[in-house]
Amino acid sequence: TWNSRFATVIEECQRTPRPKQRGTWITPELKRVYIDFHEAGYAHSLECWREDELIGGLYGIYVGGMFCAESMFFRESNASKACIVHLVEFLQAHALTWIDTQMVTPTVAQFGGGNISRREFLLRVEKAKASAKLIKFK
Numbered sequence: 001t002w003n004s005r006f007a008t009v010i011e012e013c014q015r016t017p018r019p020k021q022r023g024t025w026i027t028p029e030l031k032r033v034y035i036d037f038h039e040a041g042y043a044h045s046l047e048c049w050r051e052d053e054l055i056g057g058l059y060g061i062y063v064g065g066m067f068c069a070e071s072m073f074f075r076e077s078n079a080s081k082a083c084i085v086h087l088v089e090f091l092q093a094h095a096l097t098w099i100d101t102q103m104v105t106p107t108v109a110q111f112g113g114g115n116i117s118r119r120e121f122l123l124r125v126e127k128a129k130a131s132a133k134l135i136k137f138k
Contacts (some may be wrong), residue, residue: 065132
């Protein structure tokens with residue numbers, strides 16, 4: 001589902017332990033800002049379910065023609081990966097060709113993600129802004 005449990009998804013991402021990291025970068029203040037972004041229509045969550053149980057999810061920001069994936073979690077193996085696959089297919093259907101993931105994690109690398117230069121990033125941002133359109137995340 002899209003956007004049915006945004007606050008829960010960000011809370012689960014906040015609670016998820018990260019290898020080689022102490023704590024989380026998702027502070028209470030940041031969580032509140034992301035929820036405000038969601039209420040304003042800019043932040044979106046994608047949820048993976050097994051019957052009535054939320055087993056994985058991710059959230060990110062869509063603005064200016066680009067999607068910035070912020071964080072993800074899973075309670076069952078590969079649930080967040082299923083969200084990534086669905087996100088990529090959804091964005092491709094709307095002519096978006098890349099996702100800003102900020103970091104190349106093993107999961108991002110598994111799906112073909114990698115680092116790009118600052119110059120390439122800025123070129124992609126300009127191209128995204130030039131072709132930006134409203135997308136209904138549903």
